[in-house]
Amino acid sequence: MKLTLRIWRQSDREARGKMVTYKIDDISTDMSFLEVLDVLNEQLTATGEEPVAFDHDCREGICGACGMVINGVAHGPQKLTTACQLHMRHFKDGDTIDVEPWRARAFPVVKDLVVDRGAFDRIIQAGGYISAPTGSAPDAHATPVPKPDADAAFEAAACIGCGACVAACPNGSAMLFTAAKVAHLGALPQGQPERASRAAAMLHAHDEADFGGCTNTGECTAVCPKGIPLTVIGAMNHDVLGSAIRGR
Amino acid sequence: MVASGTRDRAAVAAKESSAPRRNAAYRSTVGIKVVMAVTGLLFLTFLVLHMAGNLKIFFGAESFDHYAHWLRDIGAPALPHEWFLWIQRGVLTLALVGHVWAAATLALRAKRARPIGYAHRPKVQGSYAARTMRWGGVIILLFLVWHLLDLTVGTVNPVGNPATPYANVVAGFAPSRWPVTLFYVLAVVAVGFHVRHGLFSALRTLGQRTANGERWARVAALGFAILLCVGFLVVPFAVLVGWVGPA
Numbered sequence: 001m002k003l004t005l006r007i008w009r010q011s012d013r014e015a016r017g018k019m020v021t022y023k024i025d026d027i028s029t030d031m032s033f034l035e036v037l038d039v040l041n042e043q044l045t046a047t048g049e050e051p052v053a054f055d056h057d058c059r060e061g062i063c064g065a066c067g068m069v070i071n072g073v074a075h076g077p078q079k080l081t082t083a084c085q086l087h088m089r090h091f092k093d094g095d096t097i098d099v100e101p102w103r104a105r106a107f108p109v110v111k112d113l114v115v116d117r118g119a120f121d122r123i124i125q126a127g128g129y130i131s132a133p134t135g136s137a138p139d140a141h142a143t144p145v146p147k148p149d150a151d152a153a154f155e156a157a158a159c160i161g162c163g164a165c166v167a168a169c170p171n172g173s174a175m176l177f178t179a180a181k182v183a184h185l186g187a188l189p190q191g192q193p194e195r196a197s198r199a200a201a202m203l204h205a206h207d208e209a210d211f212g213g214c215t216n217t218g219e220c221t222a223v224c225p226k227g228i229p230l231t232v233i234g235a236m237n238h239d240v241l242g243s244a245i246r247g248r
Numbered sequence: 249m250v251a252s253g254t255r256d257r258a259a260v261a262a263k264e265s266s267a268p269r270r271n272a273a274y275r276s277t278v279g280i281k282v283v284m285a286v287t288g289l290l291f292l293t294f295l296v297l298h299m300a301g302n303l304k305i306f307f308g309a310e311s312f313d314h315y316a317h318w319l320r321d322i323g324a325p326a327l328p329h330e331w332f333l334w335i336q337r338g339v340l341t342l343a344l345v346g347h348v349w350a351a352a353t354l355a356l357r358a359k360r361a362r363p364i365g366y367a368h369r370p371k372v373q374g375s376y377a378a379r380t381m382r383w384g385g386v387i388i389l390l391f392l393v394w395h396l397l398d399l400t401v402g403t404v405n406p407v408g409n410p411a412t413p414y415a416n417v418v419a420g421f422a423p424s425r426w427p428v429t430l431f432y433v434l435a436v437v438a439v440g441f442h443v444r445h446g447l448f449s450a451l452r453t454l455g456q457r458t459a460n461g462e463r464w465a466r467v468a469a470l471g472f473a474i475l476l477c478v479g480f481l482v483v484p485f486a487v488l489v490g491w492v493g494p495a
Contacts, residue, residue, distance in 0.1 A: 006367075008367075019367055069366060069368075071368055071370070072366055072368040072369045072370045073370070098367060098368035100366055100367060100368065103362050103364055103365065103366055104361055104362055105360060105361050105362065105363050106361070170358065170374065170379075171354070171357070171358035171361060172358060172361030172362040173277070173358075173361070175277075183457075200273050200276075203273065203276050203277070203278055204276065206277075207276050207277050210360065210361055211361055212277070212354070212357045212358040212360070212361035212362070213277030213278075213280060213281060213354040213357050213358070214277065214278075214281065215354065215358075215378070215381065215449065216378070216445070216448065216449040216452050216453075217374035217375075217378040217379070218374060218375075218378070219374050229459065230452070230462070231456075231457050231458060231459055231461075231462055232457075233452060234452045234455055234456045234457030234458075234461075234462075235455075235457040236278075237278055237281075237452065237453050237454065237455050237457075238455030238457050240273050240276065240278045241273070241278075241282070241454070241455055243273050244273035244274055244279070
């Protein structure tokens with residue numbers, strides 16, 4: 001298939017970027033979206049142009065490294081799919097496809113489609129863990145966890161931290177990411193001692209990073225490759241309110 | 249992401265430097281949303297009671313006027329004439345200031361959070377109701393000014409006599425004043441959309457967090473939206489088609 005790609009090119013953090021149009025032929029419908037960019041980059045390298053920078057790692061949809069806004073939708077048109085697992089059979093021959101980086105003040109563009117997601121690290125550092133000497137892995141039945149709690153925790157823990165929720169949110173909010181971590185640890189017995197302070201500290205780090213506030217529009221969960229439900233935001237609000245009421 | 253050698257130190261430094269002050273939750277984006285949610289629920293309560301009161305018009309002029317005058321004496325004899333009404337007006341005005349402040353703060357924050365927009369941006373999922381909260385709110389606010397001048401103060405009402413609210417309503421929705429009625433209908437529909445997303449969102453903000461609860465929250469939000477639309481629109485409709493006529 002033949003495609004026209006319009007890609008955001010920006011040489012470094014300070015540069016003014018712009019959309020640049022590229023024509024590309026001989027694309028197989030079995031290729032992933034990242035493989036199309038690989039093919040394009042080979043072309044660009046052959047003609048002496050700078051290849052398009054983009055983040056990628058596992059290419060199995062589980063690491064959260066890749067991420068770009070494809071035709072205005074984070075990770076592209078296929079639901080529950082990362083850009084690396086998006087195959088070209090979902091596009092038509094002759095399509096024009098717009099590719100842009102995540103757009104948020106908290107995610108400055110480093111180069112082309114690569115953004116600095118360090119703000120997510122700062123949110124995790126603020127409380128996205130339990131303060132316990134973990135040692136070696138305990139026996140699985142050492143601390144009994146009711147099945148529904150384990151399921152809820154696992155559902156939230158499936159977050160790969162790709163940042164699509166921020167990219168899609170009309171408010172540029174990272175509430176789905178932050179809330180997924182809060183809901184995950186808050187659902188398990190090991191997370192209880194720091195539950196209230198964790199929610200408050202992570203929310204504080206979220207707000208400090210210049211992310212917007214949540215307005216519950218649900219754009220985030222629609223594009224989330226792991227299908228993190230909007231209910232985690234309610235779990236986070238619950239814990240934040242509990243923290244405020246109890247004063248810790 | 250974080251350089252591995254400095255990870256622990258970076259983590260400790262980050263935790264210390266951005267450690268939230270006590271009760272910082274009140275000033276967080278969630279705290280702002282709580283102001284929005286609580287004031288919104290107050291408005292919803294007021295609207296449901298207001299709508300129920302309006303429906304007294306179907307019991308005739310005497311019943312409606314009597315009800316309207318009783319509103320001025322709620323709490324009597326403990327509260328003097330119109331005291332309850334003024335307390336209620338004060339509380340609702342404060343709530344309105346809080347609601348608009350929260351909306352403006354979050355809107356400015358959202359604008360700041362995405363300095364460079366997308367070249368290609370279709371609508372993904374957000375319902376029409378969710379996308380029109382801000383402008384819908386502005387329309388409702390503008391309508392509120394007109395509505396108070398029309399049926400409370402009476403300056404823009406053809407009758408405008410505080411002693412005869414029934415006559416004010418019948419004259420206000422007279423067929424010849426159709427542009428006013430049209431504005432009323434648009435505003436009520438805007439309220440319906442606003443409540444549809446607002447109630448769902450308020451419950452979520454106040455900690456609604458289960459999948460089952462989410463389904464009920466959506467049902468309740470849609471139910472209240474429809475109830476308010478039907479309840480408020482049936483009065484001008486009845487005046488327009490002559491079910492409710494001059495006393």
